Structure formats: structure tokens, C-alpha cells
Amino acid sequence: MGKQKTARGALLVANLPQLQNLIKRDPEGYREEFLQQLNHFDSIRQIFEIKPDDEDESKKFRDLIGFISQVAPCYPKETANYPSQLSTLLLENYAILNPETRKVLVSNLVLLRNKSVINPLELLQTLFPLLPITTSSGLRSTILHTILTVMKTANQKTKNHKLNRAVQAMLFGMVERGMDGEVLGDKGKLRGAKNAAANNPPEGNKVRDEAMWAVNLTKELWKKRVWTDAKAVSIVMLACLHPVTKVQSAAIHFFLGSEDDDEEEEEDPDLKGELRRHTVTKKKASSDRKLNKAKKQSKKFWEEKENKEASPNFPALQLLHDPQSFGERLYTLLNKYDKRFSLDHKVLIMQLLSRIMGAHQLCILGFYTYIIKYLTPFTLSIPSILACLAQSTHSLTPPSVLVTPIRKLASEFIYPGASGGVHAAGINAIREICRRQIWVMAEGGDNTGEALVEGVTEDAINRVVDDNDPKDPLPTPGKGEMQDLLADLVEYKKSKDKGVMIAARGLLSLYREEMPGLLKRRERGKTATISMKAGLQQPLPFGHTPDAVTGIDGLELLEQQMDQRQSKAADEAETDGEDKWKDWEMESDDSSSDSGGWIDVDSDSDKGLEISDSDDDEQGKKKVEEDGKEAEEDKDMMQSGAEVETQIPNLATTKILTPADFAMIDDLRLKAATKAVESGGGAAAKRKLAAIEAFKDANASGVRDLSHAFVSEGDIVGPRKRTKQDYAERMESVLKGREGRGKFSSTKFGKKAETGASLTNREKARNKPLMMVLQSGSIRNKKKASMREKQKRTSAHAAKMRKAR
Known part of the structure; x- marks a missing residue:
């Protein structure tokens, strides 16, 4: 038995996948073999820390890491320190590790998280410090994808507040570590880069990269709707005051809702080149597939580019903590380092500051003095600067x-x-x-x-x-x-x-x-x-706010709608009643049947019969008198300049409005505004319609409408002459012109087909086969014509052309 056990152990040591399969089936039966491999891992790890360059040892070490990570859930007590050993090895010896070993360590830590051996926070505490120091793009993208996936999974069903607070604290610390640095600015980027290289050691670059990754991660988690609270906004708000210009720019673009220029953009697919290759090369099925793929990629690229229009991040602006202090610090940064920042960066800061001032109605009076020096037509980005001046006003x-x-x-x-x-x-x-x-x-x-x-x-x-x-x-x-x-x-x-x-x-x-x-x-x-x-x-007057709301805008429209419905229902009920009594016939008794027809009435007797609608007349007279009094009162009020009091609808005091009622009020207001615009209400009616539509869109999205506080460059420049179309606009017009026709047909034939008209003989002759055309009489006569006939035909043609001219 001892020889067989020894032989089995030696065999399993050389075949780790087989041992892994056996352990998962019977963990207790193969405990000794696992402990042997665990001890082997400890000894190799100590050797590996001394000599990390040995390729043979590195391969054995990577195999052992993968084996132990797979079977670690079977032996939780024996592998309690195993995850921390991997994290320590990765963080302390990252610079000297083989790239393949780094990748294996990261992937096995993720595996341990998927097997619930470690919690998400332990994994993230290892991955966050790796982002600013890794130089491999593949490993960096893997780490970034893992972080985002872990956070999204942890907050999928309910918000994991404990994990969110811990991660936000780490990101906040990554940004805060670089806040004590000197502001170098970006004016004269080459000179600034030299100064930065001279003044910033590698540790300074690490701090800068940490802040940059903190901002990017926060932006991605906000975009994926994992974080929507004020703490996430506070991280980016602190980064807006960071001494590194690149970090500032990335944080400011988060609030502006635009894309940072430093971020890598997807390139436009070369559709023209693919079309040219498809034209000159031999036609194959593979070339057709490539062309169709290029067309789809180009269409997707331009659609995504159109959807990436810059729009202010309204929720983030609303969640700012102490916007007055933040605005004052932004203005101090702008004014103090005016000569160190380039104009583009100063415009970014002005855009953020002006939007905060307009959204929260802040009074930072020094900003209006600062911006005066840029108010010239020759200043670059002058439309953006004018928009900043306008949207900072309230x-x-x-x-x-x-x-x-x-x-x-x-x-x-x-x-x-x-x-x-x-x-x-x-x-x-x-x-x-x-x-x-x-x-x-x-x-x-x-x-x-x-x-x-x-x-x-x-x-x-x-x-x-x-x-x-x-x-x-x-x-x-x-x-x-x-x-x-x-x-x-x-x-x-x-x-x-x-x-x-x-x-x-x-x-x-x-x-x-x-x-x-x-x-x-x-x-x-x-x-x-x-x-x-x-x-x-x-x-x-200046500083006064409108009085308190005394009613609901559009409630009278709802009351009219409900009255119309009630009157319509009453009319239908009355009509139904008349229909029921329409075929009714009075049953005559014996005494009345003797007459056998109409009953004669004395002409003098109709004097006592009076048919009068005096009630209706009295009500009509009262209504006319009341209308006349109201008209006289309105006239007196208009002449005396008194204020017209709005009557509160009865519906406001007799009914509890439901969400459906408020939705109907919005629809009725929209219909009334649209009708006013169509009937020639003017610019005021158009603005009211636009405001109602914006309010409805804001309610649908659940975001308070702040569009009135922002001005675009188009509002400043105004309508100008139509510029030259770009590629997307040209393609849109071309595709629009091809609607309603086949692949190789014209719109003319389609119109004739719709109307039922047939083709002319001349059009039919174009589609005749050539051999049939050669046998026609006209062609034969041309061939047999004499010289005199040809001259007559040529002279007639010339005369016809002169007459046409």
C-alpha cells in the first residue's frame, strides 16, 4: 500500500489538472496532496522573490497559483492567508515581476472573488493601486473592466452603501494626495512639460495619475448609473481644483457634459477606401462582406457621434455641496493663475463657473470685471465667452x-x-x-x-x-x-x-x-x-420674487374638459331616453275609441290654453344682465388700472387631483399652446409652447429643468448662411433622395406605376435587344438612304435646332 500511495503522489504532483479534478470530487481524500502543493508554493514564492527572472521557476509558480486558486474553496482554513500573499506579492514586487506573472496574479485574484473567497472590497484595494503604475494597456483595460463590473454587480439589486462609501473614500484620497502641488498651468505646453519633468519626480507622476484615474472611474460609474449621489459629485468637484491641468480639464468636462480632448476617440471607418478597393478589385463574396461591414460601421460611427452632443450634466450641478464656496474657489483659481493657463483652459473654467452661477443664482461680482478684457471680436472662442457672460447672469x-x-x-x-x-x-x-x-x-x-x-x-x-x-x-x-x-x-x-x-x-x-x-x-x-x-x-422690482402660487396652471382647462365630458354624457343619456320613447303609442280605451279619429276642439277654448317658455326668457334676461354688469365692471377695472383677480376654479376645492389628472393638465396645456401658435399667437406663444415642452421633457426624465440658465454658442451667433455640408449631411440627403425607388430604378417609373400610366414607345425602344433593333425598318431605311435623302434629313435637323434656339 505504501508503494502505491507514493507512486500516486508522485504522479499527481506532475499532473496538477488531474489532481485539481480529484480534489474537487473528494477534498478530504486528497488533503495531504494539497498540503504538499501548498508547501511547495510557499517555498517557490520565497525563491521567486529573490530570483524573479528564472523562466522555469516562473512557469511552475504560475501553474501552482492557478491550481491553488481553483481548489481554495475546498480548504478555507488552510488557504486563509493565500489571497493576502498574492496581493502583497503583486503590490510590493510589481516592478520586477514578469508581465505574464502579473496577468496571472490579477486573474487569479478575480477568480478568488468570483468563488467568494475574498469580498469585493479586498479585491478593489489591490486593483486600485495598480492603475497608476501599470504600463501594459491590456492589463490596464482588464483591471478597469474588472473594477466597473464588480461595482455594477454589487449595486445591481440594491445599493451596497458600505462598499460604495469605502470605494469613494479611496478615490477621494487618491485625488486629495496631489492637492498640495504647485499649479504649473498649460500655457506653453513644452516649457511646462520640461518644468514638470524637472520638478516632479516619478512619485509626483504617480500622484497625478492616481487623481486622473479617480476622476475617470467616477465618471464611468456615474455614466453607468451606479453612483448618482452627492459624494460622487464631491470627488469630481475636488478634482476641479487640482493643481494638474489635465486632471482639472477631465473633471470640468464631467460637469459640462462634453468629451475631453485628451480622451481617445474612435476613428472614422475608411468607407471611401473600401469603396475604391471594391470598384477596382475582382468581385468576390468576401469583398462584398467587407464593404457591407464598412458601411455598417460608418453608419454606426456617425450615429454615435451625433448622439454625443454636449449637454450640461444637470443632476451633477444640482448635487454640488456649497456651490457658493466652490464658485468662489474656481474664480480665485482663474484669476490667480491667469497667466499660467491657456485660453482654452480658461474658457473651460469660465463655462463651469458661469453655469454654476446661473443654476444656483450665485453672485460672484469679480467675474464680470475679469471677463471684460476678453470681450473683443478678435478674441479666440469669443462665442463661448459671450455665452459664459450671459449664462452667469440671473x-x-x-x-x-x-x-x-x-x-x-x-x-x-x-x-x-x-x-x-x-x-x-x-x-x-x-x-x-x-x-x-x-x-x-x-x-x-x-x-x-x-x-x-x-x-x-x-x-x-x-x-x-x-x-x-x-x-x-x-x-x-x-x-x-x-x-x-x-x-x-x-x-x-x-x-x-x-x-x-x-x-x-x-x-x-x-x-x-x-x-x-x-x-x-x-x-x-x-x-x-x-x-x-x-x-x-x-x-x-429688482430683488423681488413672484408672489406665492395661488392656483394650478392649466386647472381651468381640466375643468372645461370635465364639464364637456359631463355635458356630452348627459346629451347621450337624453338621446337614449328619447329613442326608448320614440315607438311608444298611447293605448286607447273604449270611450275614446268611439270617436274613431281626431278630437275637435272649439276655437274659443284655445284661449284658456297657454304655452309659454317664460322661465327660459327670464333666465336669458338674467344672463344678459349679468354679462352686461360683468362687462361694465371689467371696463371700469381697465380704466382705473386696477389688478384683475383670477378666479380659482371650483375643481381646486372639490376634487383631489391624481397623477393622471396632472398628466391630463400637461397635455391640455400643450394642446392649448399649440393651438395658440397655429392661430398666430406670435413669438410669446412660441416661447410658451417651448417652455411647456421643456417642462414635460424634464418631468419625463425626472430632472429639474435648468435649460433656461444655459446659453449655447448658437444663441450668440444667431442664424447665419447655410454652411457647406459635411459627409454625414451629404449621405443623409443622398439616402433621402433614394427613398421610394428600387436599387437600380428611378422615381419617374415609380410615379408612373402608381398612376397606372404606361411607357411611351420611345422608352420601350430603349429596352429592346440590339438584334431586334437592327432588323427594324427605320434602321434599314437609314442604311439604304441615298445621298440626297441624307442631305435633306441633315438640313431639316439644322433648321429645327435653329428654330429651337
């Missing part, structure tokens, strides 16, 4: 702070020598600023706020009179510099340039709706003049 921004930027815009962009595009950009920027702070153009006037807010009074009329029209009874502020500027900008509505004209009309429409008192009387329009006379169109 209703709580002091109007006096905005006067200087608007003056700079007017002097630099709006002068006779500038082009139409420059004019349009300047006016659009001023319009977007005024849309957010309407009181800017009222700065510099006398008694402006008092005249515009108090309403129509005798004192206001006597005190404030329009200079252009002394008979104007409306309250108009005293003329100042900004009012004169507004009048000058409105005059550009007569410009021949379409972009300038649209920009000026937009500014005019804005002040017609919000503050028509600042405009000349001839510029106000009929609606604004009537509203001002009635005292209905009064802007709120």
Missing part, C-alpha cells in the same frame, strides 16, 4: 454690475465698420443678458423703478413724460445712457443683414413683453400699450 445679479460689460459689448461689437456677424453676436449677447436681468437697460434713468412699478398715477404722469411725445400718458422712465443704447439697438431691426435684423427684433420683443416703458411709444406695439394703460404689465 435675476439676482445687480444691474449696475452688468452696465460695464454691456457698454464694452456695444463699443466693441456694434459700430458701423463691423461685419453683420459681429453685430449679430453683440446684440444677441446683450439680449440674453437682458432676458435674465431685465433692469439692466433701466440703469441711469431718473425715477425708473418708481415710474414702472407704481402703476399709472397722476404724480407719475406729471413727473415722467416721454420726450418724443408730450401727449403720451404712459409712465416712462427718465432717459439715461442705457435707455439711449436700447433705442439705438432696436433701430437695427431695419438692417439688411438677416442675422442682425433677427437679433434686434428679438431684443425689441423682449422689452415689449417685459418692460415696454423703456421703449419709445412707436416701438411698443398695440398689445404692450393696452396692457400698460390697464396697469397689467408691470415688472417686479
Whole structure:
């Protein structure tokens, strides 16, 4: 027996896969063989730490690691220290390990996690430090994929708060370790790289890479909706203040919702080259498959590129902790290191700062002074800078702070020598600023706020009179510099340039709706003049917020809808009742049957029979009288300038609204706004429709709508001439033109087929075989024609062509 056991042990040592299979079937029967292999692993590990370059020992060592990892769940006590030994070996000796050995160690740690030998946190504590030090792209992608998969699996059913807090603490520490470094900036990248190489040792590069990986991992987990809380946003918020410019840029792009330029982008498939090769080479099935594959890849590439439009990360902006302090630190970073940052990086910081200011209504007044020096038409990225200025403005921004930027815009962009595009950009920027702070153009006037807010009074009329029209009874502020500027900008509505004209009309429409008192009387329009006379169109003073909500917008539409349904149901019930009594016939008794027909009634007896609808007449008279009284009261209210009180619908006090009712209210508001636009409601109706659609989309996505706080470059540049189409647009137009026809057919034949028309003889002759055409009489006659006949035919053709010309 002893010889057989020894022989079996020697055989199994040389064949680890067989031993692995036997152990999984009977762990207790092969415990001694496993312990022998475990001791062998310890001895080789000690030797391997001293001589890691030995290829033979490395291969044996890798085989032993794979064997023990497979059977470790069978012997939990004996392999309790085995995972920590692998982690220590990987982290402490990573630089001297063979690349294949590194890969085996990582894969076996993942295997131990899949077999529940170690928990996810132990695995992640080993993998996180490897990301900034590994140089193999394959191993790096494996580690990154493993981290994301582990986190997604752990939070799949319910949120694993313990694991999330631990991982977020590790990532926060990776970013925080580099916060004490010096800000070098990215202006003069070559010189900055030399300084960075001289001042930053390899440890500094490791700290920088750690922060970069922390930001990238947070962005990926946010994109996959694994993390959606404020702690994840705090990691990226701290990275926005990191001294390394690359880390700053990656963190800022997270909030802006755009792609970082440093990130690797997928290349466009070479569809043109594949088409050219398919044309010149021999036609094969394989070449057809390659061409179809290239077409699919190109289509997918352009679709993904179109879907990757930059859109602000609204939820992340909402979850910022203490946005005022964060905004002030961003402005300090921007102002302090202005000469170290390139213009592109400064624009990134300005975009983030302005969006935070607009979303949270922050007042960082130094920003408006800082941005003035960039407000020139010759500045690179000027549309983005103008958008930053506009979206940093809100209703709580002091109007006096905005006067200087608007003056700079007017002097630099709006002068006779500038082009139409420059004019349009300047006016659009001023319009977007005024849309957010309407009181800017009222700065510099006398008694402006008092005249515009108090309403129509005798004192206001006597005190404030329009200079252009002394008979104007409306309250108009005293003329100042900004009012004169507004009048000058409105005059550009007569410009021949379409972009300038649209920009000026937009500014005019804005002040017609919000503050028509600042405009000349001839510029106000009929609606604004009537509203001002009635005292209905009064802007709120600066710093005031609208009153508390007293009703639900659109509730009256729901009440009308329900009344219509009830009346319709009542009419249907009445109609059903009449139908039931339609075939009814009165049964006559014996006494009435004697008459045998109609009953004669004396003509004098109809005097006592009175048929009257006096009730209806009285109700109609009362209704007319009530309508007349209401009309007189409304007229008196309009003349006295009193405020019109809105009546609260009865539905608000008699019914508890359900989510279905609110959904119906949204649909009814959308239909009413659409009907108003179709009936010629003007720009105000279009803006109201756009606001309702945006509100509905925000409710569907569950995100608060912050689009009003952001301005795009298109809003600043305005509509311009149509530019040259790119490849995607050209292909879209080509494919659109091919709709409704076959692969090798024209649309003309398809239209004739639809109408039932047949082909002409000339069209049919084109499809005739050549041998049949050669035997036709016309061809034979041409061949047999004499010289005189040919001359006549040529002369007739020439005369016909001259006549056609």
C-alpha cells in the first residue's frame, strides 16, 4: 500500500489538472496532496522573490497559483492567508515581476472573488493601486473592466452603501494626495512639460495619475448609473481644483457634459477606401462582406457621434455641496493663475463657473470685471465667452454690475465698420443678458423703478413724460445712457443683414413683453400699450420674487374638459331616453275609441290654453344682465388700472387631483399652446409652447429643468448662411433622395406605376435587344438612304435646332 500511495503522489504532483479534478470530487481524500502543493508554493514564492527572472521557476509558480486558486474553496482554513500573499506579492514586487506573472496574479485574484473567497472590497484595494503604475494597456483595460463590473454587480439589486462609501473614500484620497502641488498651468505646453519633468519626480507622476484615474472611474460609474449621489459629485468637484491641468480639464468636462480632448476617440471607418478597393478589385463574396461591414460601421460611427452632443450634466450641478464656496474657489483659481493657463483652459473654467452661477443664482461680482478684457471680436472662442457672460447672469445679479460689460459689448461689437456677424453676436449677447436681468437697460434713468412699478398715477404722469411725445400718458422712465443704447439697438431691426435684423427684433420683443416703458411709444406695439394703460404689465422690482402660487396652471382647462365630458354624457343619456320613447303609442280605451279619429276642439277654448317658455326668457334676461354688469365692471377695472383677480376654479376645492389628472393638465396645456401658435399667437406663444415642452421633457426624465440658465454658442451667433455640408449631411440627403425607388430604378417609373400610366414607345425602344433593333425598318431605311435623302434629313435637323434656339 505504501508503494502505491507514493507512486500516486508522485504522479499527481506532475499532473496538477488531474489532481485539481480529484480534489474537487473528494477534498478530504486528497488533503495531504494539497498540503504538499501548498508547501511547495510557499517555498517557490520565497525563491521567486529573490530570483524573479528564472523562466522555469516562473512557469511552475504560475501553474501552482492557478491550481491553488481553483481548489481554495475546498480548504478555507488552510488557504486563509493565500489571497493576502498574492496581493502583497503583486503590490510590493510589481516592478520586477514578469508581465505574464502579473496577468496571472490579477486573474487569479478575480477568480478568488468570483468563488467568494475574498469580498469585493479586498479585491478593489489591490486593483486600485495598480492603475497608476501599470504600463501594459491590456492589463490596464482588464483591471478597469474588472473594477466597473464588480461595482455594477454589487449595486445591481440594491445599493451596497458600505462598499460604495469605502470605494469613494479611496478615490477621494487618491485625488486629495496631489492637492498640495504647485499649479504649473498649460500655457506653453513644452516649457511646462520640461518644468514638470524637472520638478516632479516619478512619485509626483504617480500622484497625478492616481487623481486622473479617480476622476475617470467616477465618471464611468456615474455614466453607468451606479453612483448618482452627492459624494460622487464631491470627488469630481475636488478634482476641479487640482493643481494638474489635465486632471482639472477631465473633471470640468464631467460637469459640462462634453468629451475631453485628451480622451481617445474612435476613428472614422475608411468607407471611401473600401469603396475604391471594391470598384477596382475582382468581385468576390468576401469583398462584398467587407464593404457591407464598412458601411455598417460608418453608419454606426456617425450615429454615435451625433448622439454625443454636449449637454450640461444637470443632476451633477444640482448635487454640488456649497456651490457658493466652490464658485468662489474656481474664480480665485482663474484669476490667480491667469497667466499660467491657456485660453482654452480658461474658457473651460469660465463655462463651469458661469453655469454654476446661473443654476444656483450665485453672485460672484469679480467675474464680470475679469471677463471684460476678453470681450473683443478678435478674441479666440469669443462665442463661448459671450455665452459664459450671459449664462452667469440671473435675476439676482445687480444691474449696475452688468452696465460695464454691456457698454464694452456695444463699443466693441456694434459700430458701423463691423461685419453683420459681429453685430449679430453683440446684440444677441446683450439680449440674453437682458432676458435674465431685465433692469439692466433701466440703469441711469431718473425715477425708473418708481415710474414702472407704481402703476399709472397722476404724480407719475406729471413727473415722467416721454420726450418724443408730450401727449403720451404712459409712465416712462427718465432717459439715461442705457435707455439711449436700447433705442439705438432696436433701430437695427431695419438692417439688411438677416442675422442682425433677427437679433434686434428679438431684443425689441423682449422689452415689449417685459418692460415696454423703456421703449419709445412707436416701438411698443398695440398689445404692450393696452396692457400698460390697464396697469397689467408691470415688472417686479429688482430683488423681488413672484408672489406665492395661488392656483394650478392649466386647472381651468381640466375643468372645461370635465364639464364637456359631463355635458356630452348627459346629451347621450337624453338621446337614449328619447329613442326608448320614440315607438311608444298611447293605448286607447273604449270611450275614446268611439270617436274613431281626431278630437275637435272649439276655437274659443284655445284661449284658456297657454304655452309659454317664460322661465327660459327670464333666465336669458338674467344672463344678459349679468354679462352686461360683468362687462361694465371689467371696463371700469381697465380704466382705473386696477389688478384683475383670477378666479380659482371650483375643481381646486372639490376634487383631489391624481397623477393622471396632472398628466391630463400637461397635455391640455400643450394642446392649448399649440393651438395658440397655429392661430398666430406670435413669438410669446412660441416661447410658451417651448417652455411647456421643456417642462414635460424634464418631468419625463425626472430632472429639474435648468435649460433656461444655459446659453449655447448658437444663441450668440444667431442664424447665419447655410454652411457647406459635411459627409454625414451629404449621405443623409443622398439616402433621402433614394427613398421610394428600387436599387437600380428611378422615381419617374415609380410615379408612373402608381398612376397606372404606361411607357411611351420611345422608352420601350430603349429596352429592346440590339438584334431586334437592327432588323427594324427605320434602321434599314437609314442604311439604304441615298445621298440626297441624307442631305435633306441633315438640313431639316439644322433648321429645327435653329428654330429651337
